[in-house]
Amino acid sequence: MIGMIDYGVGNVGSLGNALRYLELPFVLSADPDELDRCEQLILPGVGAFGPAIERLRNCNLDGFLLEWAASGKPLLGICLGMQLLLSASRERGQYDGLGLIPGQVRKIEGAPREVHMGWNEVIPRRENYLVPRSGYAYFVHSYRCILDDLTIVIADTSYGGLLAAAIQKDNILGVQFHPEKSQEYGLDILQRFADGKF
């Protein structure tokens, strides 16, 4: 059973539709006890970093996520959910993140538009289970993850330079794109998250 974290931020509907299509059982919840019984967790997220991390804290999910991470069970952050895994963000202010992955969230610079919106090619940078193949994925974000340890980047894409498209530090995973909106390429990644041992 996959636990989808429902903290009022993010398009859990689309993700739920994708998981249902893949026939992957999931529960949508903000209750740490219920989520703790799951085998994997997905942290979705759309919008700005500050309000999102605040919502996680208000739902008492920040501490729970740190315990979950330490337990070794897989956690996948999607889009803003991936950014929340990092140490800090400077999106409209200065905020601490969950700190599960050392790194900073910064504005995309040097690209044709401020927002990276649309389909871009994702290329694996090292052997990994989640994103083993290159392909096109759908992105919508104006901020990017800058990792302290670049070996955490399992796949990247290019927009104003290289961007981290997918990251993995042991059982903690993140994708900057929306697998639930990236057709077969993205659905395969969701399936792999459900199947994989991380």
Place this chain on the structure above:
Amino acid sequence: MPERRPDGLTRRIIPCLDVHEGQVVKGVKFVNLVQEGDPVELGARYSDMGADELVFLDISASVQARQHVLDLTKRVAREVFIPFTIGGGIRALDDMEALLTAGADKIALNTAALIDPEVVTSGANRFGSQCMVVAVDVKRTAPGSWEVFSHSGSRSTGREAADWTREIAERGAGEILLTSIDADGTQAGVDLEITRRVSETVPVPVIASGGIGQLSHFKDAVERGKADAVLAASVFHRGIFTIDEVKTYLQQAGIPVRITGETQ
């Protein structure tokens, strides 16, 4: 490991499905409706054929139509795994919320934004810019001058196209869907001049629309009009080209496009 360009973002090709009373139609010059099939079926087919996004524009203006559109949105969201936009007759934040909850990735505002621009600001604040598309219908009123029209292109607003698009982008629109009323339905190509002007005016992506009739029109919209995406309807609905033909053509012209399947 393959080398790549500094900006690999592809130009999007977006089929538009005009929906009236639950059926797909394509308005020519915004009148003369021709019925053309089930929107969800057509949408799923376009997705399979390589469409990068879908736009559904509801052109029926009845109260019952609202429920049709919600049902359509739910069905598309369950069956199609690419982003899709719902537009047409959306007025209030409640309409937007209902559609986004039903599974729309983006909603397109047009007349509502012209009546009360504050709705763009409040929508962006509440739901995020990423889901706020503002559709702008323009008509050339003098050489080098374009005016924005509301109510499906029927009413003059007195607003100048570049000023209006700049304003809505500042208010939080995430994308501009720009349609030239003069070009729409002509199949003579999009209005490159206004497309380029708007594209260079706003920081957000611009979707060029209206007038696509030939393969070269897609290329022109991107290269000369500087559009981030191109929206077309009848050329796809009437089978004049497949999406794959458009993308293969663009790829050969050196424009980055998403070719579905593995990339290496």
